Amino acid sequence: MDSNGAEPCPSTTENKAIGVTIITGFLGSGKSTLIRRILTEQHGLRLVVVENEFSAKGTVEEAIVTQGVGPDAFEQFIQLPNGCICCAAQDDLTDALSRLIRSRPGQVDHILVEASGLADPGPVAASFWVDDELETGLILDSVVAIADAVNIQSYLRDGDGMSEKARITQKQLVVADQVLLNKIDLLGTDPQNSDPAASEEERMAKRVSAVERSLREAGCSASINPTKRCIFDISKLLGVRAYDYDTSARSFSAPAPEKFSQHVHGEKMAVGTLTVSFEKVAFDSTLLDRAFGELLWENGESEPSHAIAEPPMEIWRMKALVEVEGEQRKWIYQSVHTLFESSVSSVDAADGVSHFIFIGKLLESTALRACLEKAIAVNLAPSPSSWIK
Numbered sequence: 243m244d245s246n247g248a249e250p251c252p253s254t255t256e257n258k259a260i261g262v263t264i265i266t267g268f269l270g271s272g273k274s275t276l277i278r279r280i281l282t283e284q285h286g287l288r289l290v291v292v293e294n295e296f297s298a299k300g301t302v303e304e305a306i307v308t309q310g311v312g313p314d315a316f317e318q319f320i321q322l323p324n325g326c327i328c329c330a331a332q333d334d335l336t337d338a339l340s341r342l343i344r345s346r347p348g349q350v351d352h353i354l355v356e357a358s359g360l361a362d363p364g365p366v367a368a369s370f371w372v373d374d375e376l377e378t379g380l381i382l383d384s385v386v387a388i389a390d391a392v393n394i395q396s397y398l399r400d401g402d403g404m405s406e407k408a409r410i411t412q413k414q415l416v417v418a419d420q421v422l423l424n425k426i427d428l429l430g431t432d433p434q435n436s437d438p439a440a441s442e443e444e445r446m447a448k449r450v451s452a453v454e455r456s457l458r459e460a461g462c463s464a465s466i467n468p469t470k471r472c473i474f475d476i477s478k479l480l481g482v483r484a485y486d487y488d489t490s491a492r493s494f495s496a497p498a499p500e501k502f503s504q505h506v507h508g509e510k511m512a513v514g515t516l517t518v519s520f521e522k523v524a525f526d527s528t529l530l531d532r533a534f535g536e537l538l539w540e541n542g543e544s545e546p547s548h549a550i551a552e553p554p555m556e557i558w559r560m561k562a563l564v565e566v567e568g569e570q571r572k573w574i575y576q577s578v579h580t581l582f583e584s585s586v587s588s589v590d591a592a593d594g595v596s597h598f599i600f601i602g603k604l605l606e607s608t609a610l611r612a613c614l615e616k617a618i619a620v621n622l623a624p625s626p627s628s629w630i631k
């Protein structure tokens with residue numbers, strides 16, 4: 243318990259590495275509002291805030307975020323020129339934060355990074371996720387996306403869903419581990435679909451559900467939490483360790499049906515989630531590394547190739563629970579952006595079942611399956627059956 247009598251979020255104190263929460267969301271969705279809310283709550287965490295400086299006058303952003311916030315509410319407030327958080331300087335950001343927490347041992351509990359509203363949060367999330375936490379002292383806690391309930395549907399539809407605005411909005415939702423569907427106070431009720439017998443609350447709930455459906459169709463598989471002015475239980479946002487292997491293993495054991503969704507334009511799946519499953523096979527870990535390399539690097543966003551699909555598919559996020567030859571426990575593989583890593587889960591192996599969940603754009607099941615099949619080490623049945631959703 244701290245001097246304010248507040249209990250720190252438990253998972254942020256158990257692990258010595260300092261958790262980093264990336265806050266993303268399109269322009270004006272409520273990112274600063276959320277940070278301000280976190281800074282004013284009694285959670286007992288000593289926070290470092292990294293803010294994207296939107297204007298040439300950096301003081302504007304800081305003033306907005308720290309409005310009504312006492313000087314003790316945060317350990318340090320860092321502002322970076324617009325774009326830097328999500329551009330090539332992201333490694334510098336990781337290094338700078340690493341140096342900062344080392345220079346103040348025991349004085350920082352958690353770091354909040356506000357990504358630019360116009361940026362893809364994937365690369366910055368990857369820069370925190372892959373760094374060896376023992377070396378940097380940092381660990382990616384989760385990616386939180388704020389969606390403006392009033393405008394998000396039009397952003398997603400922009401340019402028939404294919405404009406840069408639509409792409410960025412989709413990516414922010416797809417990469418997120420949690421979504422705050424914010425500004426629901428401005429949604430109003432839909433006059434065209436209003437049932438005169440329904441109460442105001444029921445009509446509002448319908449509007450919220452309609453927006454939630456659009457987010458699912460856009461490939462969002464995170465939990466969606468409707469909010470007004472980002473009022474939300476902070477203990478459910480910070481210290482969640484969304485990338486911990488045990489957390490991931492649990493999400494594999496009972497995937498929600500809405501995990502498998504797609505946003506279709508004509509014949510192609512524009513943005514969505516696709517699962518490739520195998521039964522009665524075990525994979526070779528070295529060959530699997532190679533297969534992921536092929537999918538993420540040769541066919542990924544940074545080095546697009548036309549080898550597998552035309553236009554190339556984009557894998558934004560991948561989670562897999564895999565039976566690996568000779569291992570008693572299944573392995574978890576995760577990718578963020580173009581980086582991936584593996585670890586042993588707590589799930590027993592032996593049934594030969596492996597699930598690979600891909601989230602991205604223009605995903606092509608045949609190409610994904612063909613690439614993964616090259617990594618099969620042992621075929622326990624003559625013709626492995628499989629299902630794809």
Ligand SMILES: Nc1nc2c(ncn2[C@@H]2O[C@H](COP(=O)(O)OP(=O)(O)OP(=O)(O)O)[C@@H](O)[C@H]2O)c(=O)[nH]1
Pocket residue numbers: 267268269270271272273274275276296306358359424425426427428469470471472
């Ligand atoms: N009515 C209403 N207004 C909100 C809500 N949340 C935020 N706002 C307002 O929306 C505006 C934008 O909120 P910010 O928190 O600055 O949004 P942001 O995502 O940080 O904006 P950028 O930094 O420009 O990307 C501000 O005027 C907020 O006061 C909400 O739930 N309801």
